[in-house]
Amino acid sequence: MGEKAELLKKTDKCIRCGTCIAFCPVARASSPVNSRYFASEGFRTLEREKHSAKNSFNCTLCMACVKVCPRGVPVPLVVEYLRSQLGEEELPTNVKQIVDNIQDSGNVHGADREDWLMWTYESDEPVEDRVKVPAEVGYFVGCNSAYSPSAAKIPLAAIKVFRKANVDFTILGPDENCCAAPLLMAGRLGQAKKIIEENVKAFKDLKIKTLVTSCPACFRMWRDVYPKITEVPFKVEHITQFISRLVEGGKIKPESVGDLRVVYQDPCELARGCGIIEEPRRALKSIPGLKLEEYNQCKDEVICCGGGGLLRAYDQETARNAARLKIDEAEKLGVYAIVTSCPSCLQNLLKFQSKIKIMDIAELFAGETSQKEH
Ligand code: SF4
Ligand code: SF4
Numbered sequence: 001m002g003e004k005a006e007l008l009k010k011t012d013k014c015i016r017c018g019t020c021i022a023f024c025p026v027a028r029a030s031s032p033v034n035s036r037y038f039a040s041e042g043f044r045t046l047e048r049e050k051h052s053a054k055n056s057f058n059c060t061l062c063m064a065c066v067k068v069c070p071r072g073v074p075v076p077l078v079v080e081y082l083r084s085q086l087g088e089e090e091l092p093t094n095v096k097q098i099v100d101n102i103q104d105s106g107n108v109h110g111a112d113r114e115d116w117l118m119w120t121y122e123s124d125e126p127v128e129d130r131v132k133v134p135a136e137v138g139y140f141v142g143c144n145s146a147y148s149p150s151a152a153k154i155p156l157a158a159i160k161v162f163r164k165a166n167v168d169f170t171i172l173g174p175d176e177n178c179c180a181a182p183l184l185m186a187g188r189l190g191q192a193k194k195i196i197e198e199n200v201k202a203f204k205d206l207k208i209k210t211l212v213t214s215c216p217a218c219f220r221m222w223r224d225v226y227p228k229i230t231e232v233p234f235k236v237e238h239i240t241q242f243i244s245r246l247v248e249g250g251k252i253k254p255e256s257v258g259d260l261r262v263v264y265q266d267p268c269e270l271a272r273g274c275g276i277i278e279e280p281r282r283a284l285k286s287i288p289g290l291k292l293e294e295y296n297q298c299k300d301e302v303i304c305c306g307g308g309g310l311l312r313a314y315d316q317e318t319a320r321n322a323a324r325l326k327i328d329e330a331e332k333l334g335v336y337a338i339v340t341s342c343p344s345c346l347q348n349l350l351k352f353q354s355k356i357k358i359m360d361i362a363e364l365f366a367g368e369t370s371q372k373e374h
Helices: 003-011 035-040 046-054 064-068 075-084 093-105 113-122 143-147 153-164 181-185 193-205 216-229 239-248 278-285 316-333 343-350 361-365
Strands: 137-140 210-213 235-238 260-264 290-293 337-340 357-360
Touching: 003 075, 035 064, 035 075, 046 075, 064 075, 093 181, 113 143, 113 153, 137 153, 137 193, 143 153, 143 343, 153 239, 153 357, 153 361, 181 216, 193 216, 210 216, 210 239, 216 235, 235 239, 239 278, 239 361, 260 278, 260 316, 278 290, 278 361, 316 337, 316 343, 337 343, 337 361, 343 357, 357 361
Parallel strands: 137 210, 210 235, 260 290, 260 337, 337 357
Antiparallel strands: none
């Protein structure tokens, strides 16, 4: 049976109950093209399929719908299929730009490779000496953080944690390629093979034993997708797993943050996609003074902040509305900060002006958080 026939069979099970709607971030942000639409209308006629394909970027690929659906309808697979059916010229303008940028410059922004070190300018200590040196740990910065001032604090904090814990680490510098997750999200994984092989070879040559990423999309690519394309001869960890191990092994001693209440936003790709749920919580709970609150829907039932699946490139307003709902809920919880562990979450949540701070988890272990009374 072909891919489309398989999907048709599965979407036929949809009973239009709307259970998924309550968890779908684009539905919650008032979009009529949402999980139930893709499941129940997406393939009905050729005309419908064309409409669905055109609107298929109205989805963060957060996987909440399939998690809660009583009939197990795999909506994200439908969305990925629809995206893959679009010709290069039919891609939404900003999505096509991202695909072209990765092909031409090796990063989502289309930036000059030499600008890769921009994120290090705020570093207290030189970072260049860590570029392409043999080491135990390879840190994959990710092009979203490397070239975006709004996310540069994420790798800066990670590097501080490595230094505090005396981790022997290396980074690839300007030779680091995008992890290729946006190509997968755009239905163009076929174009990713070369950059994936280059990324793996670069760290293999440095003889690393563990690869660490801060971005959940990079993590999922390295852990779950790369091994289907080429051999990955080292362990792959997300920074939340790595920090949790450092704390539990006594390699870093979390400093007190005073009386600080925070809520943790599970990145969908990390919690639901990769099952990394308890490690960030264990790490956060080890910080003296920190009180961890939870969203109503959290862990593998988390509601997406709107930052994933290329939605931000396609429809900034829907992405921003989804972020607003997360910030509204955090305000009701009365927390000082939303802590997350994903550059896309961080950037999307920062789009909405609020008194709530938006932090990356590594910042709390980098020794920078001053005592805050709240
Ligand atoms: S996809 Fe599942 S949860 Fe959503 S409307 Fe259909 S049956 Fe209900
Ligand atoms: S994957 Fe997420 S955004 Fe996409 S349809 Fe399902 S719930 Fe909505």
